[in-house]
Amino acid sequence: MNTLVCIKRVPDTGARFALTSDGQDIDSRNLEFTISPHEECAVEEAIRIQEKQGGSTAVLTLGPEVASEQIRESLAKGIDRGVLLETDGSEWDPQATSQAIVNAVQSIQKTGTKYDLVLFGNESADSGDYQVGVRVAAALDWPCITGIKSIEFQNNQVVAKREAPGGWELFRLTLPAVVTVKEGINVPRHPSLRGIMTAKKKEIERIKPAKPELKLLKQNLRKPQEKSGEIQILGHGIEAVPAIVAKLKELGVI
């Protein structure tokens, strides 16, 4: 089983952040970056698949040179090989991103590594487009399933489970396939100190994809108002009802 995991470098979700003065980016000073959480689970899943089934694992990201840090983190956890599709750091829209990934997969396939499974996170923690995995599958003409919380293999098929109200939806896909996974599918490991040192020596393949014309452009970013954390008591007992109705109207709920 050869598995490729596509990951994205995103600001640590627990972190407080500020925007740059031009509103084009988040201020990265004093900020930790991480692998988008669903994708962290995808990396873990790939390692577990390899531990059970053998084969190879690779991780790929499209992003600036510093995103090699997230590749290296995956290598430290046990992924075999890393591919960086290096950009100038500007945000590529889902169409451009998936096209670059498809090109890379196809060119790697030509060198002899045939992927059976390409894993994505269900959506990235920053832009949250929910598109890249689906677009890659469509372009490769592979079956695709999203929002998966369990993966098993039977014969030449992936058996994937998705949580549904009160139960599970079960899907069978013929390999090769694309699966996007969700947090909860596993608990990702932390890279060991030995792994971190070994990863230093693993090579990361760098490809510079030509920047396509972007059709979806970022205008600017705005920070949502911080939650005040204050509790407002609208009233007690039956007398509170009008105040609650007024508040719900104010919030646009009713």
Next chain:
Amino acid sequence: MGTLSDYRSVDYFNLDELLTEEQRQVRRTVRAFVTEKILPIIADCYEQQKFPEELIPEMAELGFFGANLQGYGAAGIDNIAYGLMMQELERGDSGLRSMASVQGGLVMYPIYAFGSEEQKQKYLPAMAKAKMIGCFGLTEPEHGSDPAGMETTAVKDGKNYVLNGNKTWITNANVADVAIIWAKTDDQIRGFLVEKGTKGFSTAKIDGKFSMRASHTGEIYLNDCRVPKDNMLPSVEGLKGPLSCLNQARYGISWGVIGAAMACYDEALKYCLERKQFDKPIASYQLVQEKLVDMLTEITKAQLLSYRLGQLKDADTLLHTQVSMAKRNNCRMALDVSRMARDLLGGNGITLDYQAIRHMTNLETVYTYEGTDHIHTLVMGADITGIQAFR
């Protein structure tokens, strides 16, 4: 996983910019381990006087033991990464950091530096994996700050040495599989590897501690304890042996205590922003702000000291007097910071629901062990004046 939660270490002087990718990654791993596994249970461990034994295999798997040694199953990280590891462990608890200090700096290190190849092969991989736990027996009931006065003896008898004497205040004595015992042969101090179960070797636990409660401390009794002469560390004699181990561990402590201080500062800052008195957050009062600023400033100074110390250690030009300065300064700093945090938390500050009192009481030990504050003062005093003031 938002593994870093909302904890941010102090970085007022942008020191993170100086860290390599590996160093930051090591910090991330250890920080996540502490946040997820240690913080939820440590107050209970402290209250019940127990070390979280069940986490030792995971600590070993993650490579925390002997992490800055090369080969023999050790991770081989650089000394700044090692310092950051100690810092993160001690953010959890000084007892946790002590475990790593003793296993790596005080037991694996002397075997690595002064052991025979057979000793290295036998002990180092097993200790890196925590299949064996070690302890370091230097201090005696009558000889703490002055280890050269030790009374434990090792007398040669054919192919064996016969050890007699008592050691006390030994971290992990009662759980260790192997002890390094420093003892006097005819005229020299030598190190011996003594395994649990050896006839004449016994231990007892020290109870009633109000500091380092989440760490084992014990006594060791040696009564005609016979060990093969191959158990002696061949390549070191004199006080240099134990002192070079202590230098390793003191280096780690200088970083470690910064972690405890940062935990206290972080907790105090959050508390002061939330706690209201006289209708305003207590953080809005000048007296409180002054304390918070002092804490932050002292932490930052300590960070700069330890960072530079790490560079010197990696360049192998580190002087033991420099280690003394960092150990002394940073332990004082951390103890002060923890006391200020305890103060700012008011009555809550004396409960185990908050971290300050636990760190504060732990730091009383850290201030004393590995050379008391006085002893490091005298080491530096002798260095700058040329006059020994020890006796």
